[in-house]
Amino acid sequence: QTVVTQEPSFSVSPGGKVTLTCGLSSGSVSTSYYPSWYQQTPGHTPRTLIYSTNTRSSGVPDRFSGSILGNKAALTITGAQAEDECDYYCALYMGSGIWVFGGGTKLTVL
């Protein structure tokens, strides 16, 4: 079964830059997987941040950006703010109507 990998946790200083990644247990992530990213504050509904690798969802600040870095999808936050401290999930479309979420990254801003 396909496993989508994310860093369990990451830290960034306020105002700093951080890149979270989304990989596959076997193979490389490409744009063909349509990587998307979701932000979730504990106890709240997920919020869509990025779709189709690098398109920001409506209302998402431009400090969030998506890309492919090497063999992984990446979410970069440039100029991290305190309110960015939460969980981030990537999702990959595997084809044939099947999706897989990554395990999530808990981001700390300190």
Add this chain to the structure above:
Amino acid sequence: EVQLVQSGAEVKKPGESLKISCKGSGYSFSTYWIAWVRQMPGKGLEWMGIIYPGDSDTRYSPSFQGQVTISVDKSITTAYLQWSSLKASDTAMYYCARQDPYGLYYFDNWGRGTLVTVSS
């Protein structure tokens, strides 16, 4: 305004059955896939399966195939997730989410979730 309104929290005993719902409004319900996503306490998001209301075409994650049933009643723009025999390990928050219909493959709207607690 697009809305996915989920049914309220449930408390059930092991072995009981349950059906939770997700009512879509503000858009053409039949033309958007609706997914179900599980989040166990303190854990991450898990994609369970997805249904196309137009023809009830349904896909399941291998992890959830045979464990749950996803269905839809497009006449009342509502998707369902059901269990025939709940286990304590089914305790989780369950979200429905709408998939973008334009081939961009992402979830563009989410319900607020239904908390299911299974305890004896």
